[in-house]
Amino acid sequence: MKVLMFGWEFPPHISGGLGTACYGLTQSLRQHDVEIVLVVPKLHGDEPDMKFDLIDASHITLRKRNGPVAPSVVVEPMAAVEEKPAEMETAKPPAFVVSGPEAHLRQPVYTTRETEHLTTIEIPSYLSPYVDPAMNVLPKSMTLSAKRGKREPTILEIDKKEERRMEMNDEDTYKDNDKANDHDNADDHHADTGPLAQFPEEGAYYYAFSGKYGPDLLEETKYYAAVAAEVARAHTFDVIHVHDWMTFPAGLAAKATSGKPLVVHVHSTEFDRSGETPHAPVYEIEKAGFEGADSIVAVSGWTKRIVESRYHIPPSKVKVAYNGVMPREITPLVHGHPFGPHVVTFLGRLTYQKGPLYFVKAAYQVLEKFPDAHFIVAGSGDMLPQVIEEVAHLRISTRFHFTGFLKGDNVEKVWSMTKVYVMPSVSEPFGITPLEAIQAGIPVIVSNQSGVSEVMSHVIKVDFWNTHALANAICNVLAHESLSTTLRENSKYEIQNITWSKAAKKIKTIYHELTT
């Protein structure tokens, strides 16, 4: 069984999220003897300043042996870095930045790396699982056509010499010659008859990314899909597997090219992210993905029901495979902190989906009974100003601590201060973060509107809108050490059964059903 998977950041660097899920799943699938060609979008360092935190995985993935390289160093897309580390130091102007819709016509724009059972293909792209494009980037009023109208791609003219120089350079550094030839062949063929042949033939035209993530996002998914079609031509595989809407066009393109069955994995839907006012273009892409898929994998019953009811997909097509959690021990990093014993933590993006305002409302009630309690809000997002204003309005600012987006050690530092973790999500397809809190030995309160509440019995569950019940639960955990001890011990035991292996088994079964 060989799978062409369009995934995300590999390996992941951010707690929770799509990257973590893809990593866990691919690792487990490999253990279940599934061969994977993993295609990931990847940025390479010279990106303009962006509003969100980007994890640039390129130098980490590509240069493991040589240690991290400053993000400003540019990586040629075709460079087989591990074999030729010296090349990197003399990096040329980036070939892939001048990528664009027709870039594949002249050369493979992606990087291929092979380890045992796993081929990773990196496509230079601004797609990222961690930005919430629907919330942060696209104004709600923006429709697909309006957005296109607004868009003004920068056209760069590059002389033929420059172009040739880059091609030479790529050929020099590309070590996987077979693959390179494959691509060349595919490209030749494609240039004549492919669906993208309508693009201008003048190789001199490229467009650079505008530098802003926003309006180009949909174009970006299309470009990604075009590259996906190329990748699909160049590889043999049995099934295509894609993760969330930004990769759906890629999956559909790969399916159209190869005729292989498509599995669409739903980690989150537009209704989770935007509530009752989904963005039409995103909804359309999701719906097309669901309809074009041969099988849909939802990360929870909660998500399965959304896919069925909001996108009108027949229930028989949607299967549930719960996420897993990678076993790991988290040891407390901070042994003394100024906030006292009653620290309540919210860790997640500050978006509508995560329900941060319910956290504030509950906190206000908790402070009536525990005036010494402190509330950490770890994360950033479009609702941060609103949350800060609400906190100020309620005059509880001295009890609130906004850390901004956290990664790495800082997450564990927050865990070591935390008495109880709260995830009051309005609609949470799964929710890996509560499981990570549990690994850190923290009692957890989650909303009933989450996938994780379907698999965990040793957590406290409340409805997200019921801030009264949430405050009640927080107060009880703060008041009774026996409650947090029991929660901690039992939930730690319980998550041992929430494994990626289970998810992988289920998904492998789906692959088999589709291919036989």
Place this chain on the structure above:
Amino acid sequence: MSSQPNPTPKHMVLYFQAHQPWRLRPFHFFEIGSQGDGFDNAQNEAIVRRVTRQCYLPANKILLDLIKKNPRIKITFSISGTLLDQLKQYCPEGLASFKALAQTGSVEFLAETDYHSMASLLPGTEFEEQVLDHVARVQEHLGIRPTVFRNTELIYNNDMAKKVHALGFNGMFLDGIDAVLQGKSPNHLYEHPEEKAMKLFLRNYFLSDDIAFRYQEFGKKLTVGKFMSRLKSIPQGDSLITLGLDYETFGEHHKAESGILHFLKDLLICIAKDKNYELVTPSEAIRQLQDTPSLSVPDTISWADAERDLSAWLGNDMQQDAFETMAHLEGRIKVINDPSLTDRWRRLMTSDHFYYMSTKRNSDGNVHAYFSPYASPYEAFMNYMNVLQDFLHTVREKEKELATRPEQGALKAEAERREMHTPIWAMKLENSYEK
């Protein structure tokens, strides 16, 4: 073997335990201090009415009809004080149907702790008080004075049996688990290792659970014929079979549609007809069975869960915390000596509250969840603690009130009165049982 008629029929004690707790209403942390009523009267009423309609009334009618037709049928009941109270309050017709059974003379009622409580684990005399209160309550409602004892959830050890014996009882029930019997048969009347006049009934849990838990296992229903053949497989020498079940098995846990009530009826008819068996009440068994080997149970056991110990109620930190917080109030409650306050405290001692807080993960966990009105053990704990802490406020208020009474040292005098009062009370009753 089975072709020959048995010259000495096996005795058989069939006891049903009927109980409903005073469930708590959803009580918010922010209500602590409001000194509200923590009990969910509407829910309790609805449940006791439903169970009466589905189980107590139809099953009692079956028993009454059978007893009238067949004097060989003998039944034993253990009805908690909390249920008797709720029946009286919400379902007088249910109480009347039990009384009708009591009046046949073929039904014996067992004593237990009045509040189906964990009082046997408390130091001091709370246990004795509750047992004697229950005796009084059964006599009041049913007109019968129990002489055999069955502790809450069959919680048992040597010392408890001694205490019970001191109260004048001459028999007690416990679960016939392998850890205690160590290869011996549960199908005998045993006696306490020290108090020889204290006879012990060991519940045959295997046969009992065949009906209670496995009546419809794997979609296959237990038939009377199948059950009778299992009874037949009990060795010749065994003299007393004790079956003990939740009475709610008949019509509530297994609904009437499952045919469980017909099963009960047919089974009793079948056993009554069979000359190999003789249905007896526990008192009759104690009088009739002479050869009673001694059985020592130093460690506390119960009939709950696979562990058959106290872990169903005190297995995790939450349960222990809740129980200890409740138990520590004893002294203050006794000093205040206010009947309504004592009643509320004892309702909070009912084992069910702690049972709901169990976090066991195996199939026992499902049984806990079945009985629990809460979505999770954590909610059970949080709600209980909120009610208990609110109750603590009430206690504190009452103490302040007593301390400011015109009579100086009213509290102290009260304490002394209680201290002297209880043991005498217990002693008096103990004397009244002397042969």
